[in-house]
Amino acid sequence: MKKLLVLLLLGFTLQAQSKLDSITYVSKTVGTNRKALVYTPPGYNKKQTYPVLYLLHGIGGDEKEWLRGAKPQEVLDQLILEKKAEPMIVVMPNGRAMKDDRAIGNVFDKEKVEAFSTFEGDLLNDLIPHIEKQYSVKKGKEYRAIAGLSMGGGQSLNFGLGHPEYFSWVGAFSAAPNTKMPEELFKGEPDFKLIWISCGDADGLLNISQRTHDYLFEKGIPHVYYVEPGGHDFKVWKNGLIQFGQRIFKEVDQKSLVGLTELGIPASTNVAGQKFPQILPDQRVRFQIKAPDAKKVQIDLGKMYDLVKDADGNWSGNTEPLSGGLHYYSLVIDGVKVVDPHSKAFYGMGRYASGIEIPKRDQAFYKERNVPNGDIRIKKYLTGGVYKEMYVYTPPGYDASPDKFPVMYLLHGGGENHTSWFHQGKTNIIMDNLLADGKAVPMVIVMMDGNVRGGYFSEGYLERFESELVKDVIPFVEKNFKVSEQRALAGLSMGGIQTLFAGIRNPQLFSSLGVFSSGWFANNPSLSDPHYAIVKEKAAELNDRFKVFYISMGGEEDIAHENCRIMLERYKELGLKYSYSEYPGGHTWPVWRHDLYQFAQQIFK
Incomplete structure (x- = not known):
């Protein structure tokens, strides 16, 4: 006292x-x-x-x-x-x-x-x-x-x-x-x-x-x-x-x-006004879901995290630290996987799933800035008797310009679709910033749906993709958009395989190829032998035709890294010229955004 x-x-x-x-x-x-x-x-x-x-x-x-x-x-x-x-x-x-x-x-x-x-x-x-x-x-x-x-x-x-x-x-x-x-x-x-x-x-x-x-x-x-x-x-x-x-x-x-x-901040991928999920200082994520009648609530981020219920019916819990970039996840309520109503949903796991963006440094190139904006146009085209959808980026000033623009065909990965390069890849923001800085040539970018009948890895799926691209998509784009005959083809993962297949078989159609986080089939001779036979036969033509043949990986942690290494050794033996780049991050969207950023600066120049 x-x-x-x-x-x-x-x-x-x-x-x-x-x-x-x-x-x-x-x-x-x-x-x-x-x-x-x-x-x-x-x-x-x-x-x-x-x-x-x-x-x-x-x-x-x-x-x-x-x-x-x-x-x-x-x-x-x-x-x-x-x-x-x-x-x-x-x-x-x-x-x-x-x-x-x-x-x-x-x-x-x-x-x-x-x-x-x-x-x-x-x-x-x-x-x-x-x-x-x-x-x-x-x-x-x-x-x-x-x-x-x-x-x-x-x-x-x-x-x-x-x-x-x-x-x-x-x-x-x-x-x-x-x-x-x-x-x-x-x-x-x-x-x-x-x-x-x-x-x-x-x-x-x-x-x-x-x-x-x-x-x-x-x-x-x-x-x-x-x-x-x-x-x-x-x-x-x-x-x-x-x-x-x-x-x-x-x-x-x-x-x-x-x-x-010092406290968690709402993720940039949250639906407007939602406080959760929150990103904590060490890149852990805190989830909170109100589900008073649920018996068990979990977060599936590849690893399952159990949430704990409070007296008000709110289930909450923290993850381990997550790497920078976009992570797909599911909310699991009593064993049923659903999208989290607090987060934006992305088509990225063969279905729509929730996504959370973890901040990562050195990513200013896909931050929104006060610069002239291009447009994303949604078009339907007919292929194989059915209508499919494509997203098309047109650069600032496209409508007013009398010119024709070069065109890049940009392909998504497995489990994704034509929306992915826009929503997950931020293609329009990357291109707007590049054009504002004078680092790229104004171009049209076509994001088509690379999912073909029968699915990925089904017999003949690459030939079906090639046919759709060459016979349906390119003619449709050239009829409906102001594009020139300067074309580039690029894709990530599965889209990288499609790029290699269609690009090397049709060098007369493309002046540049971009292959991100992909490599030709290393352990499947029935697919690899015909591919390398074409490369051997056409090496001189390919070297002359491709002004840019850009191959990149997400470092040694990229799941396609070994396949790519073997492929590059074969290309070198066969005399096929290419440029190679690595950007650490693995098989993830920050890597592919960076690949697009680099590739777009090199083509059509």
Whole structure:
């Protein structure tokens, strides 16, 4: 009891010693005197120096918004009392840099919104110099932090990341749409002690924080991404201040921050608005399904994971860490496999199955960007007396152009169909980005259904595929699309086998072949001998005809790697020229997306 009384008295004494001042400073940027609140910590002494946090408000607030919504002086007093935070000065300015800077009228007026950008000059040229003249502060970027909520979170990212010479600590709580696109935020090599991004999982602006995190993760830039239960409110923002305040002005292990998420974040493959599945920091996945009447619920990811039921009928559980990329899975309820209603479904296991995308670095080439977009057109064609469907990518400007475009025929793998290169492969995004960067020739891409009567490996299936491609698909495309006679053929896995079969037998039709994660049948002489006989007979013609013969694998872990190795040895013996590439990842979609990215840059040039 005596110890508790001492702590309470000590807390009261320290709290009484902290101070909140209302100050006025001259703003040459705005051309007027402006106001701010300044918190000085318990025991503030002008003989000592202190680091400074600049704490910014939202679009409808002013310098007093934090005071009204979170009482930051009490939060900081407690953190400092418990030695969880360094003693610091906190400046709460008005981030609406205009002469009439009150939050009255329509706060979304153009002039008022633009004033939040004007605050950048006011902060750097007027406010910071005033604070460093009037208060006992430690000078230098390592002793200066900036953070804010909503509109102020966007300002913090824009100004903080945009001025690494001023700030080492940058925090954004529920950053608003005023946040610049990630690629615009950084100048030179990032050099920050801490970049903190937090948001509520039910916040309608979560996508702003997510896109910034995705960019930082992709680039391997150390940061913390903290998603917590909540919306766009002070419960989240106050906790953001508590979490950020404990971490600034201290030594930080940068390696421990790369891609860190302190709570699970919804997968990008979730149906809009669904919180689960969630991806945890170490790439485990947390599932949660409401099924109060079920006796047993599992997740089938190649390995079965049992979920545990709570009192509300929610079944939940975590997987082991998963590799980056797209994973097909099934929800199993009392022994029946079904799609997870929380996730998007993909045709990828000979049926529609749920899918979850695990983030993977070095995949910026298939991230959506603000670039001109091509179209995906769905067409039906007649083959063998039945109608089948194809997806066709046409590049930006296709309709307005008088030109004919070269065409790539792009084939899926076993268990997939014509939708796979679009939904799983992100063909349109890859091509839009390549064309925007001037790295590829504008082309039409035809994604046909390579599943033929009798199925994969049935007798004569390759001949049936060849007939459909040559006699039905190519004539249909040339009748219905503005395409030239420049053609390429490419495919993954089963589609790679189809590419080899149809391409090598019909070199007059194609100028380039792309074979991804595939290799000719190594242990089936009835299939391999005729193939290599054609290669031997036509090697000179094939070398002359194929401007690009690109073969790639997903590293030694690719299940087709050995077949491919044997095939390449035979091609070399027979004098067939090719280029070979490996991209680690195995027999997976991140590898095939990368294959398309590489192949598309080489053809039709």
